[in-house]
Amino acid sequence: MGVAVMQVANAVIELLLSKVVTLGYVQVIIDGFAAMGFPNCGGAIDGTHIPILGPDHQGSQYINRKGYFSMVLQALVDHKGRFTNINVGWPGKVHDARVFRNSGLFRWLQEGIYFPDQKITVGDVDMPIVILRDPAYPLMPWLMNPYTGTLDSEKELFNYRLSKCRMVVECAFGRLKGRWRSLLTRSDLSETNIPIVIAACWVLHNLCESKGETFMAGWEVEANRLAADYAQPDTRAIRRSQRDVLHIREALTASFQTDQAYQ
Helix, strand or coil: CHHHHHHHHHHHHHHHHHHHCCCCCHHHHHHHHHHHCCCCEEEEEEEEEEEECCCCCCHHHHECCCCCEEEEEEEEECCCCCEEEEEEEEECCCCHHHHHHCCHHHHHHHHCCCCCCCCEEECCEEECCEEECCCCCCCECCEECCCCCCCCHHHHHHHHHHHHHHHHHHHHHHHHHHHCHHHHCCECCCCCCHHHHHHHHHHHHHHHHHCCCCCCHHHHHHHHHHHCCCCCCCCCCCCCCCHHHHHHHHHHHHHHHHCCCCC
16 A cells, blocks of 8 residues: 555656646736735745654754644745745754745745846835745745734734735645645655655645645544644744845835835
């Protein structure tokens, strides 16, 4: 049975991964997030942990902050919750920010080759295409995070809009695990085979979402029950200031007050 699963998973990745898990039409994604309330947004990023058996080698590296063995999944999604970039295989002990900084996606964004060079003007600030994240990720001009600490009404509105759009990645993980609930329980596959199976699940998720495949309500209930056995670790924020992104965030915050999000 295990051999057959791996044969199918390898075939799915070889034949479909590069065609199905892809950025697609950036303007459609930007328009989708703009309709949800956030301008010039190319996606939302987050990570999640998949329980695994303790590996034979370097097992301590796979113990996350909740105390169980896990592997980190990190993904960028579009406005409809389809995965557009994936990264899997890092040990559970590794922080989300480190996973991201060592990813191909980070390099492409840093070099300005993942998205087109498409800026909008917000107030008196130029804003590139951004992706939305939680405070666990580093501050970069193309990474937009929520405010933390004591918030006034303007910052609360900004956080509300960002959170509303960023929820698509959390919902995507929920639907992924709802369809393949084996991702919620401790897998007995090797640390070499687990990323292959997970990537195949990502491909199949995108196909299901694109084709409008029914998602049964009972799946989410069962997924939530199973998820309770392996609580997700809290990600500790890495605090670094970068002037450009702070200026962009402040300009967006002001623009949201007048509903003139961009021009």
